[in-house]
Amino acid sequence: MDFSSPQFWIAVLQIVAIDIVLGGDNAVVIGLACRKLPDQQRKYGIFWGMVGAIGLRVILIFFAVTLLTVPFLKIVGAALLLWIGVKLLLPEEEDAHNIQANVTLFAAIKTIIIADAVMSLDNVIAIAGAAGDSRGLIIFGLVLSVPIIVLGSQLVIKLMDRFPVVVVAGGALLGWIAGGMVVGDVAVNAWFKNTIPASQWVGPVVGALLVVALGKWLAARSEAKRALAPLEDLAHESRAP
Template sequence: MLDILTNADAWVALLTLTFLEIILGIDNIVFISIAASKLPAHQQKTATNWGLILAMVQRIILLLGVSYLVALKEPFYTIDNSWLSIGISWQSLILFFGGIFLLYKSTSEIHDKVDIPQKEENELKNKKITSLKKALVQILIIDFIFSIDSILTAIGMTNGIGEKPQDALVLMIIAVVISILIMMIFANGIRKFINKHPSMQLLALSFLILIGFMLITEAAHLSHAVIFDQEIGAIPKGYLYFAIAFSLLVEFLNMRLKKKMELVETTED
């Protein structure tokens, strides 16, 4: 089952996906912290850790369910006319609507973060929590909402990797477990880093636009869609990995430049 880890492409996908899972999980960490802060001090750490553990279990269960639907490749309905030919399967439907959701989610999140900051955080802060059980229930509900784009991102990054159907699922589960463990250990540090460099989160949301578009084209390709005698091809994942790596390199260079300029300004003052 772990033979997939001998594949270099699988390692690239795993590292990239783990990074995106952590960045996309920042909002989840913030909301969990807010929910836990409503509890007595001695229960806050317990609520945070158990909240993340339950979030990991919930995501793995959702991954198993969605991966089962994606595995249903046989078309159950076919359209064939003069300008469109396509075989619709559960796999293509999940990928298509998942891509549409990621496009909507990423653009709306970017809009909210740029124009309407902390609206949802303020709403959650006003909700009182009286027990650990209620806090964990609220955390699970919050995580379920955040899990959707996380799972669709995982499917988009790993679909088609490996020779066996379960190879992609193994990569997704490993990435989820690693990202949750890292968030448990470095939750406060990660949150402070993103607060100091909010452009990293905007960059991750921008990646979701690329992944959403790739899911849509992948759905059309797997459905053997032909529009006006033109067959829709799949986008090689190597292009996506290169775009993400190049964008991150530019962002880290910008961060170093900004830090250097701040140091120069401090010295001059």
């Protein structure tokens, strides 16, 4: 590494920007998945979510270029992100307090790891591209992403506790990323470019709207069922001998 080279510092600035933008996506996922946990459990969820994000980046950095050439891989990943985004917008179940804390924590960590696996690929590719052949810069990018993910996760959780609309915005962000992944898959990218020239913007917008619309619809249906439950209980009691 030539610290006196302008190219070196340009690469450093690019990596910092990449980590802030793409590391923020992981922070949103961790924040969304951990928002319903007790304070102590949140700390564990954030920690293991961060470990998963960094670990996956380290593994994927060795296979990044090859993975990009696998057709439909990004589409599969986008489907997972859409599912996670919708799931995180659903209201908490009434019997959630009966679920053991370790089960709840495990579910949160599982959600984080799945989302990390999908989103870490873009982060790794971007860092590798900015770093070129410099392993030192690649390691720098991976290390820098740790505090960004941890601090970003804590900030997102605090914002969601105070402003519930942040949850919706987080779900929409996951849909945005998923939509971009679909149109960027090597199997369909050329078709989208020829058929829909603005697909790089249309895809993310459609993905974001799909997550919010589907999540809101399922949440409303869940709330309606919950409101009707007491009436159904009364009806059963009235018919009982």
